[in-house]
Amino acid sequence: MIYRREIDGLRALAVLPVMLFHAGFSGFSGGFVGVDVFFVISGYLITGILINEQANGTFTLTGFYERRARRILPALFVVLLACLPFAWAWLLPSDLKAFARSLAAAAISLSNILFWRESGYFDTSSELKPLLHTWSLGVEEQYYMVFPLLLLGLARWRPHWTPHVLWAGAALSLALAQWAALHQPSLAFYLLPTRGWELLAGALLAYYHSRPATRIPHATALNQAGSLLGLAMVTYAVLRFDQHTPFPGVYALLPTLGAVLMIACAQPGTWVGKLLATPLLVGIGLISYSAYLWHQPVLAFARYYLMTQPRPEVMAALLLLILGLAWLSWRYVERPFRHKNGVSRRHIFIGSLVGCSGFFLLGLAGQLSQGFAWKFDATVKAIDHSKTQSQKREACWARLSRDRSFAHACELGDTRQTASFVLFGDSHAGTLVDVLHQQARAQGIHGLDYTFRSCIPVMASQSTERDETSQTCQALRQAFFDPATLNALPPTVILAARWTLAMEQQRSNNGEGGQEPGASFSLHSAQTATLGYQAALAQDYADSVQRLLRQGKTVILVYPIPEMGWDVPNRLARLYLRDGKLSVDSASTSLASFIQRNQHTYAALDRIGAHPRLIRIKPASLLCDTAVKGRCAAQLHGLPLYFDDDHLSDAGAIPVVNAIMTQLRQQPEASTTAP
Numbered sequence: 001m002i003y004r005r006e007i008d009g010l011r012a013l014a015v016l017p018v019m020l021f022h023a024g025f026s027g028f029s030g031g032f033v034g035v036d037v038f039f040v041i042s043g044y045l046i047t048g049i050l051i052n053e054q055a056n057g058t059f060t061l062t063g064f065y066e067r068r069a070r071r072i073l074p075a076l077f078v079v080l081l082a083c084l085p086f087a088w089a090w091l092l093p094s095d096l097k098a099f100a101r102s103l104a105a106a107a108i109s110l111s112n113i114l115f116w117r118e119s120g121y122f123d124t125s126s127e128l129k130p131l132l133h134t135w136s137l138g139v140e141e142q143y144y145m146v147f148p149l150l151l152l153g154l155a156r157w158r159p160h161w162t163p164h165v166l167w168a169g170a171a172l173s174l175a176l177a178q179w180a181a182l183h184q185p186s187l188a189f190y191l192l193p194t195r196g197w198e199l200l201a202g203a204l205l206a207y208y209h210s211r212p213a214t215r216i217p218h219a220t221a222l223n224q225a226g227s228l229l230g231l232a233m234v235t236y237a238v239l240r241f242d243q244h245t246p247f248p249g250v251y252a253l254l255p256t257l258g259a260v261l262m263i264a265c266a267q268p269g270t271w272v273g274k275l276l277a278t279p280l281l282v283g284i285g286l287i288s289y290s291a292y293l294w295h296q297p298v299l300a301f302a303r304y305y306l307m308t309q310p311r312p313e314v315m316a317a318l319l320l321l322i323l324g325l326a327w328l329s330w331r332y333v334e335r336p337f338r339h340k341n342g343v344s345r346r347h348i349f350i351g352s353l354v355g356c357s358g359f360f361l362l363g364l365a366g367q368l369s370q371g372f373a374w375k376f377d378a379t380v381k382a383i384d385h386s387k388t389q390s391q392k393r394e395a396c397w398a399r400l401s402r403d404r405s406f407a408h409a410c411e412l413g414d415t416r417q418t419a420s421f422v423l424f425g426d427s428h429a430g431t432l433v434d435v436l437h438q439q440a441r442a443q444g445i446h447g448l449d450y451t452f453r454s455c456i457p458v459m460a461s462q463s464t465e466r467d468e469t470s471q472t473c474q475a476l477r478q479a480f481f482d483p484a485t486l487n488a489l490p491p492t493v494i495l496a497a498r499w500t501l502a503m504e505q506q507r508s509n510n511g512e513g514g515q516e517p518g519a520s521f522s523l524h525s526a527q528t529a530t531l532g533y534q535a536a537l538a539q540d541y542a543d544s545v546q547r548l549l550r551q552g553k554t555v556i557l558v559y560p561i562p563e564m565g566w567d568v569p570n571r572l573a574r575l576y577l578r579d580g581k582l583s584v585d586s587a588s589t590s591l592a593s594f595i596q597r598n599q600h601t602y603a604a605l606d607r608i609g610a611h612p613r614l615i616r617i618k619p620a621s622l623l624c625d626t627a628v629k630g631r632c633a634a635q636l637h638g639l640p641l642y643f644d645d646d647h648l649s650d651a652g653a654i655p656v657v658n659a660i661m662t663q664l665r666q667q668p669e670a671s672t673t674a675p
Helices: 005-023 031-056 061-090 093-107 111-118 132-157 159-183 185-190 192-209 221-240 250-265 271-276 279-286 288-306 312-338 345-368 378-385 391-402 433-442 468-480 483-488 499-504 533-550 568-579 591-597 599-606 619-623 650-666
Strands: 410-413 419-425 446-451 492-496 554-558 614-617
Touching: 005 031, 005 250, 005 271, 005 279, 005 288, 005 312, 031 132, 031 192, 031 221, 031 250, 061 093, 061 132, 061 288, 061 312, 061 345, 093 111, 093 132, 093 345, 093 378, 111 132, 111 185, 132 159, 132 192, 132 288, 159 185, 159 192, 159 250, 185 192, 192 250, 221 250, 221 271, 250 271, 271 279, 279 288, 288 312, 288 568, 378 568, 391 410, 391 433, 391 446, 391 468, 410 433, 433 446, 433 650, 468 483, 492 533, 499 533, 499 599, 533 554, 533 599, 554 650, 591 599, 614 650, 619 650
Parallel strands: 419 446, 419 492, 492 554, 554 614
Antiparallel strands: 410 446
């Protein structure tokens, strides 16, 4: 194919938004669409090369895969190798084990499948996964295991079918992506069947470009308009899309078709063509693959080491470092290996086999050794153990996700007794499940677990999302507040949730460098437009509690659990490894910050009128201003009270559950106030 500077410039417009998005710079909330642009470029260039070689009779599968190995593997191997000492020195056993899995998966082009399988509510934040970005390499390599064979077969036996097969494949993939974006968002994001249409969009463009009759003449008004429209489409997606955008369904048409239009129309005589051909963008485009490889490990390890979200000036310096590493990688790794005069085909294939095998076996060793646990002392292992997820909670969530009714609430405590309570709420309620189960069983009390992720226990308000989790939660809430269910409820209802996240709609920031990652969260009801967001939600909090009280139930209302803002186990481990000990205030956060963030939530819950059957439990009085005045504790005797930045570990759940159990033992003559 003829070299086009504009395509290298387009690569720059793809990689820069991705880097800025992952660095957390405001204004680039949709920067992730740069990957979609990369897919289109890849589909276009590779298909164009395949078509030209088939037409000239020079195509061979061996030659094709040699080029892929030269292009992809040397720089990838260098980045993987560079990650090893940092992972070894800084990661906890569970994180090192997860890194080892991702290392093995990256070596055999299965990263996308691994990260899809691992995706879940309590999965490690994407900002802390050094090899998360290799999912896109997995998608491409899986695509190119099949696509050349398909194109070769069509060219040999049914050449006139080629555009129809490509169009049909793209349409089916897009339809699947749209369905999955709404119902299985992780599957939609990571897997080839829902991403293939973006590569096929580039392939279709290359196919039509290979037919002279379908080419657009240079510097026409159509090229000007098409390239400007394409640039506008990609720019809009970068600036306006965010983590709430269902993706990669029909919304992904915007950056995908925008990239198609720019490749098709941004010819040398157009304004966009001139922009893309500027030396700066072309230069960044040339190193874009290496920049993409380096950016995620550098940012992830920096966050892990600093234990906070780096300041903007630090992030800017890291981005410059990434570009510097990318240039070195391009100059001394990518370029030499691309030229056949430098490294023979035989050495490329042998080196690829040795490298992939070596990284895979190293990753396997990390997995089998539980993250090389033998190298850590007992304190670090105890800290890391707090991150272990509750199998009981996860099994119940899976059951409720499948069977969305109160009849499938899970058992807690002594099942020989009649159920006397039900725990209803989101993941913050879910963190109480294991300890509540153990204590209830020991005291001969039977209860039910009706918790589910992101499911605030209210009657009227609904999430603005339409994914599977939100739909399941809405079905569970409707089932709970159904009159027939209310009549059948146990006499005591425990309500616990992350009330403040819904009230404030933003993740926590402890004011000391601890900024929780993740998307915003909001709930809306019919009253939102008339009362305003917070007033409508506060009214729903009150209405939901009062509905249960009118039903004759005792309500134990658990107020907000203090949020830490930083990953507590990781921070404690880093402090311990640095200082050789932990102090009583290690990883603690400001009580004043907690009070300020929760003032609207406390006001809303406090406004619920006093009632003899309404019991209020305030975890902040149990976890804050105790060991250290004016601080909310993160650990006790070296044991983390949280397993991430806001969810209680079993050690943290114990004081809250103790307060709940005191009330359960005393019902129905409970005091109206608890600690």
